[in-house]
Amino acid sequence: MTNPPVDIVREFPDTTWADNGPTRGVEAVVEDGMVLSFPTLPFVLAEDERRFLDESWTDGHAKNISVRWPTGDLRGAAGSAADLDALRAMVVRYAEQSEAFALRLFPHYRGTLRRGNTSFRPVDVAGRETSWRKDDTRLHVDAFPSNPMHGTRLLRVFCNVNEEGKPRKWRVGEPFVAHARRYLPSITRPIPGSAWLMNTIGVTKRRRTEYDHVMLQLHDHAKADLEFQKDGPQAHVNFAPGTTWVVYSDQVLHAAMGGQHMMEQTFYLDVEDLQRPETSPLRTLERLLHRPLR
Numbered sequence: 001m002t003n004p005p006v007d008i009v010r011e012f013p014d015t016t017w018a019d020n021g022p023t024r025g026v027e028a029v030v031e032d033g034m035v036l037s038f039p040t041l042p043f044v045l046a047e048d049e050r051r052f053l054d055e056s057w058t059d060g061h062a063k064n065i066s067v068r069w070p071t072g073d074l075r076g077a078a079g080s081a082a083d084l085d086a087l088r089a090m091v092v093r094y095a096e097q098s099e100a101f102a103l104r105l106f107p108h109y110r111g112t113l114r115r116g117n118t119s120f121r122p123v124d125v126a127g128r129e130t131s132w133r134k135d136d137t138r139l140h141v142d143a144f145p146s147n148p149m150h151g152t153r154l155l156r157v158f159c160n161v162n163e164e165g166k167p168r169k170w171r172v173g174e175p176f177v178a179h180a181r182r183y184l185p186s187i188t189r190p191i192p193g194s195a196w197l198m199n200t201i202g203v204t205k206r207r208r209t210e211y212d213h214v215m216l217q218l219h220d221h222a223k224a225d226l227e228f229q230k231d232g233p234q235a236h237v238n239f240a241p242g243t244t245w246v247v248y249s250d251q252v253l254h255a256a257m258g259g260q261h262m263m264e265q266t267f268y269l270d271v272e273d274l275q276r277p278e279t280s281p282l283r284t285l286e287r288l289l290h291r292p293l294r
């Protein structure tokens with residue numbers, strides 16, 4: 001059986017992260033659930049940084065090396081103090097370049113876009129050992145059990161920095177509204193008192209709203225549905241080395257099928273600060289369910 005087609009990747013010709021690049025004011029494209037792809041926008045490593053393209057720099061616990069903001073602390077890496085300083089500087093440079101880039105692409109978000117963690121992922125996707133719920137080779141929208149978002153958007157800037165020609169292989173899926181319609185009939189209401197209890201005993205970092213509950217159920221229902229994973233609407237996308245791509249990962253169905261050596265910057269944006277808040281997962285779900293979710 002052939003999968004219904006999905007056509008959500010839009011390519012742009014930028015070759016610089018700086019303010020003089022050609023693409024700007026494309027909020028409507030990303031808010032519509034498109035993947036903005038820049039096939040000629042590499043994150044350039046200094047000669048001395050190329051040694052970091054190796055799994056051995058992880059500390060053995062985390063699969064990602066990351067810089068946490070606002071402190072700027074490096075996490076998940078092991079090495080000498082001088083090595084870790086150099087590694088941290090590389091990741092921080094990615095944070096700064098991708099932030100300047102995002103604010104050029106989306107000037108409407110100036111003053112409201114918040115910088116989340118920056119990560120360097122040196123580990124091959126194929127080698128990850130996970131449960132079905134953590135298996136990111138299955139199509140899903142991003143939602144996290146311990147970290148309720150309350151509707152806040154997750155904007156991500158990725159760049160494939162592999163030097164062996166390995167593409168970052170993704171699958172992408174159906175529009176969010178179609179995805180919500182597919183699973184909303186089978187989503188149950190949260191158990192009364194459960195959000196309070198999970199927050200009290202520390203399962204969640206703050207109270208889980210009904211929005212978070214529905215998003216987690218969408219994430220889990222999709223990953224558990226093998227028929228949907230195999231025969232649902234989807235497209236394979238290969239992001240070649242030197243490609244940067246930008247996506248709302250709480251809205252775009254995605255799965256990481258392969259690849260190694262990637263940079264990633266997360267940004268947060270409140271729904272009200274979107275150019276068109278009605279395109280958000282929160283407002284879409286509220287429209288479909290006819291009630292507020294937070």
Ligand SMILES: [Fe+2]
Nearest residue numbers: 136141142249
């Ligand atoms: Fe994801």
